[in-house]
Amino acid sequence: MEIIISSNSSKPIYEQITSQIKEMIMSGELQTGDPLPSMRSLARTIHVSVITVQKAYEDLQRDGFIETTVGRGSFVAAQNRDFIQEEQQKKIEEHLAIAAETARISGIKLEKLIELISIFYEEE
DSSP: OOOOOOTTOSSOHHHHHHHHHHHHHHHTSSOTTOBOOOHHHHHHHHTOOHHHHHHHHHHHHHTTSEEEETTTEEEEOOOOHHHHHHHHHHHHHHHHHHHHHHHHHHTOOHHHHHHHHHHHHHOO
16 A cells, blocks of 8 residues: 655645545455554654554544554445445546536537547546
8 A cells, every 4th residue: 555645735644645545445446354554554654643644544434434443453444335436426526616617717618518528438
């Protein structure tokens, strides 16, 4: 599992960790039951405070992405398909909002935007 922290990002470090682990889970890179590195191990690997990793793991657990057991560690939680789909849809909506605003500002008609989205959707 590779986590990349950007010092140029406006996102706090714990949010960068959280979002990257969520992405790995939603993409299937991390599967149900897969172990996550210990907080100390991950903190050492990415050169951040253990408290920062702890905050990220707490958020992931609160959101239902991981389960933590004292003495055993943290593992990818069994995911509800509807929950994953909802998370993906939120991400798509963010991108579409940006595309729609850009098209509106640029004077691109809705029909053309729909045509472009269709082309990208049907590409392999």
